[in-house]
Amino acid sequence: xxxxxxxxxxxxxxxxxxxxxxxxxxxxxxxxxxxxxxxxxxxxxxxxxxxxxxxxxxxxxxxxxxxxxxxxxxxxxxxxxxxxxxxxxxxxxxxxxxxxxxxxxxxxxxxxxxxxxxxxxxxxxxxxxxxxxxxxxxxxxxxxxxxxxxxxxxxxxxxxxxxxxxxxxxxxxxxxxxxxxxxxxxxxxxxxxxxxxxxxxxxxxxxxxxxxxxxxxxxxxxxxxxxxxxxxxxxxxxxxxxxxxxxxxxxxxxxxxxxxxxxxxxxxxxxxxxxxxxxxxxxxxxxxxxxxxxxxxxxxxxxxxxxxxxxxxxxxxxxxx
Ligand code: DON
Numbered sequence: 001x002x003x004x005x006x007x008x009x010x011x012x013x014x015x016x017x018x019x020x021x022x023x024x025x026x027x028x029x030x031x032x033x034x035x036x037x038x039x040x041x042x043x044x045x046x047x048x049x050x051x052x053x054x055x056x057x058x059x060x061x062x063x064x065x066x067x068x069x070x071x072x073x074x075x076x077x078x079x080x081x082x083x084x085x086x087x088x089x090x091x092x093x094x095x096x097x098x099x100x101x102x103x104x105x106x107x108x109x110x111x112x113x114x115x116x117x118x119x120x121x122x123x124x125x126x127x128x129x130x131x132x133x134x135x136x137x138x139x140x141x142x143x144x145x146x147x148x149x150x151x152x153x154x155x156x157x158x159x160x161x162x163x164x165x166x167x168x169x170x171x172x173x174x175x176x177x178x179x180x181x182x183x184x185x186x187x188x189x190x191x192x193x194x195x196x197x198x199x200x201x202x203x204x205x206x207x208x209x210x211x212x213x214x215x216x217x218x219x220x221x222x223x224x225x226x227x228x229x230x231x232x233x234x235x236x237x238x239x240x241x242x243x244x245x246x247x248x249x250x251x252x253x254x255x256x257x258x259x260x261x262x263x264x265x266x267x268x269x270x271x272x273x274x275x276x277x278x279x280x281x282x283x284x285x286x287x288x289x290x291x292x293x294x295x296x297x298x299x300x301x302x303x304x305x306x307x308x309x310x311x312x313x314x315x316x317x318x319x320x321x
Contacts, residue, residue, distance in 0.1 A: 010058040021066035028308040035295030035303030038275040043173035047294030055215040059232035076274030079208040080132040087138040088243040121191040127254040136205040159217040171210040218280040218290025226282035259299040268319025
């Protein structure tokens with residue numbers, strides 16, 4: 001890896017970014033009218049369908065943002081990348097991959113179809129709901145509240161934001177509309193994937209989905225992934241490189257659900273989306289990027305956010321492939 005002071009700055013890597021963003025935000029916002037805010041969790045239906053914002057941070061701490069970057073949203077599925085990392089740090093690779101597989105499903109994020117169809121009946125990957133529920137059961141802690149505290153502490157450490165909190169209103173709303181996730185969890189318990197009480201595991205899962213954040217927080221976490229687990233701002237290795245390599249591989253193959261192939265072709269960067277409209281992505285080695293745009297396309301990804309990232313990637317030739 002290059003020494004930090006040799007890494008290109010944001011403005012060297014993406015010249016005239018601020019100017020371009022102004023125009024691209026206007027253009028991409030037009031996509032919002034073709035999307036819909038998630039409503040299967042009632043609290044998420046309150047998201048602003050017209051919002052679109054993006055934030056960038058480089059290894060030197062330079063930041064740029066554009067659009068509605070003050071929008072606060074819950075991490076939802078974006079949190080799954082980081083609970084996977086915490087579970088890997090707590091348990092190691094072997095145990096984690098006894099509980100979840102390494103393959104994309106091609107199905108929607110909340111499908112349980114393959115759980116029954118394909119033996120040994122473990123979730124295909126840790127980023128679909130069934131997989132993330134299994135991962136939630138692997139987080140260590142001396143008690144339920146200790147586990148919740150450890151999860152929140154991990155996110156605070158990675159964002160450098162001590163004010164990060166669980167949004168209990170969204171959490172309650174998730175809990176009230178959890179029939180499908182609950183049935184998946186019982187199925188996993190019957191298969192021997194879950195060993196604890198379904199309620200306790202879902203409590204962890206819904207809580208980590210319900211952490212309030214902004215696209216600045218996403219960019220900050222993306223920066224550490226971009227630098228293989230080393231946080232250049234705190235100048236600390238926060239996550240072992242091997243685990244970040246695993247997480248980024250899942251982001252490429254499964255991070256945008258059953259639109260991950262299309263995203264790899266159109267944008268070509270590791271990314272993870274959530275149903276509240278966030279997208280965390282990164283330019284390997286250099287830059288963390290956070291996007292918010294609550295109006296979603298039919299696959300559950302931010303419609304304007306994906307459009308904006310396509311423009312960015314194509315203009316600066318950012319694809320890894
Ligand atoms: O399980 C759920 O429905 C949510 N808490 C997380 C879903 C999510 O973000 C999937 N996304 N695109």
